[in-house]
Amino acid sequence: MDQSVLVRLEAEYARGISSASILDVLASLGVKFSEATLRKWVQLGLLPRSVRVGRKGKHAGSQGMYPTTIVRQILQIKEMLSDGLTIEQVQHDVLFVRGDLEELRRSLSKVFVTLESAIDKVDSQPLRYSVAQDLSLARALADQLVDRLAQAESRLVRKVGLEVEAATG
Structure with missing residues (x-):
């Protein structure tokens, strides 16, 4: 995809x-x-x-x-x-850290929404612009971080799941 x-x-x-x-x-x-x-x-x-x-x-x-x-x-x-894992293996593997990653994503989103709404209350145009740029960069970095962690977790889950399957198969 x-x-x-x-x-x-x-x-x-x-x-x-x-x-x-x-x-x-x-x-x-x-x-x-x-x-x-x-x-x-x-x-x-x-x-x-x-x-x-x-x-x-x-x-x-x-x-x-x-x-x-x-x-x-x-x-x-x-x-x-489709890689051959059972629903039980997927359940175990998904619960590995995926829930934590989703919670992290939601928490970061709330932080950004709060900070972005606070920008509107700042009188100084240069400060508003500077903070908005910082938040934009921070949001991009946060998205990259969570995506990278999810990719690492996904690769580990596949590897561990395939090793479990090989050991039991």
């Missing part, structure tokens, strides 16, 4: 993605995935739970929104399964 496609999708759904949109995106990528599988993988802890987000308007209710990275996670899990 082309990383630029995933980055674009994550930017498009920056505020979260509904289960229906997840299925639509995966279908557009030619990936077979069902609502039942989504629910099962969430129950198993392979994927994060949705967060209820209120809709604008009176009596509009709320909608379950998943983190934008869920499409990336689903594709990684499907790849691991």
Whole structure:
């Protein structure tokens, strides 16, 4: 999967993605995935739970929104399964550090949103510009860091999973 496609999708759904949109995106990528599988993988802890987000308007209710990275996670899990790992091996391996990486990604995002909103309150244009540049660079570095950690984790999971399979097979 082309990383630029995933980055674009994550930017498009920056505020979260509904289960229906997840299925639509995966279908557009030619990936077979069902609502039942989504629910099962969430129950198993392979994927994060949705967060209820209120809709604008009176009596509009709320909608379950998943983190934008869920499409990336689903594709990684499907790849691991196609590599021959069992759902139990994937469950063990995904719980290895993937949850921590997602929490790190969310925490960093909150930090950037808070700092970026504080910039608007600064009177000095030069200071606003300077801090905005620093935050832009820091956000890019944070994204690279989390992506690099996820890649390392993914390679380790595959290696460990294949070694476990070879030892038991």
